[in-house]
Amino acid sequence: MATISELLEQGVQRLTQTGRESARLEAQVLLSYVLDLERPLLYAYPEREVTSRQAERYLSLIERRRQGEPVAYLTGHKEFYGLDFFVDNRVLIPRPETELLVDAALAAGRGMLSQERNPIVADIGTGSGAIPVTLAVREPRLPCFYATDISEEALAVARLNAERHHVESRIRFLQGDLLAPLPDPVDIITANLPYIGTGEMSGLPPDVRAYEPHLALFSGPQGLDLLERFFVEARHPGVLKDHAVLLLEIGYGQREALTRLVRRLWPHADITFQKDYTGWDRLLKVAL
Numbered sequence: 001m002a003t004i005s006e007l008l009e010q011g012v013q014r015l016t017q018t019g020r021e022s023a024r025l026e027a028q029v030l031l032s033y034v035l036d037l038e039r040p041l042l043y044a045y046p047e048r049e050v051t052s053r054q055a056e057r058y059l060s061l062i063e064r065r066r067q068g069e070p071v072a073y074l075t076g077h078k079e080f081y082g083l084d085f086f087v088d089n090r091v092l093i094p095r096p097e098t099e100l101l102v103d104a105a106l107a108a109g110r111g112m113l114s115q116e117r118n119p120i121v122a123d124i125g126t127g128s129g130a131i132p133v134t135l136a137v138r139e140p141r142l143p144c145f146y147a148t149d150i151s152e153e154a155l156a157v158a159r160l161n162a163e164r165h166h167v168e169s170r171i172r173f174l175q176g177d178l179l180a181p182l183p184d185p186v187d188i189i190t191a192n193l194p195y196i197g198t199g200e201m202s203g204l205p206p207d208v209r210a211y212e213p214h215l216a217l218f219s220g221p222q223g224l225d226l227l228e229r230f231f232v233e234a235r236h237p238g239v240l241k242d243h244a245v246l247l248l249e250i251g252y253g254q255r256e257a258l259t260r261l262v263r264r265l266w267p268h269a270d271i272t273f274q275k276d277y278t279g280w281d282r283l284l285k286v287a288l
Helices: 003-017 025-033 041-042 052-066 071-073 098-114 130-138 152-164 199-205 205-212 225-232 255-265
Strands: 077-080 083-086 121-125 146-148 171-175 186-191 240-249 270-275 281-287
Touching: 003 025, 003 052, 003 083, 025 041, 025 052, 025 071, 025 146, 052 071, 071 130, 077 205, 083 152, 098 130, 098 186, 098 240, 098 281, 121 130, 130 146, 130 171, 130 186, 171 205, 199 225, 205 255, 255 270, 255 281
Parallel strands: 121 146, 121 186, 146 171, 186 240
Antiparallel strands: 077 083, 240 281, 270 281
């Protein structure tokens, strides 16, 4: 029967063989998941024996990780904005850069609340529900959210996350394409839509390309197809309230094309961009 220390080193060695720079961290995460222990406790009790069933399960997960399956899908957990979200291969794994979108939405919502407006927020292409659930948790004064997705499977995951964080009564999940499901005009729209071009597929990390849902990743040759259609639909009557704010995560190299499109649809809109942690334009804000 192996000890925690022995099993952990087996995992590290096997992942290191695949050239993974974060082999030790990933091995720790998977072992702490299997043993239901916090990671620091792996080193507090290194000589504790592990059952054969636990060892078998752990090494099975290690092998799946060696094949490229993302750790978040193996454990069913991903931290986002300090909250724990359930994820599986029905949804895109939330990324740190999307926290910029949440920051901007919180600022916009709180600004409207300070003006005695009760803003209605819609998250388009909600996936795991990370954006509206986080907004609902972090700003209890926001009264109502819509969360749309074309994938009913993704919405099932989003509902689970809303229930996990006890905000399901404030979020209405709607199945459908882009803005079509919205029943009423809204004040704030957030959207992390697919923005990767199909021509960029070969440049993605293998685990992203092989395991994450392509429906949530790719949007035409330049990655602009859904973003362009989103803005055209947002211009339709009855979608936005006066002085609405649109907040979108975008891909690198899309700034000029989207600026031209927004200027054509809303000549007087206030358009701003924010860079992510690596210096790429990542957040587009359109204030009407």
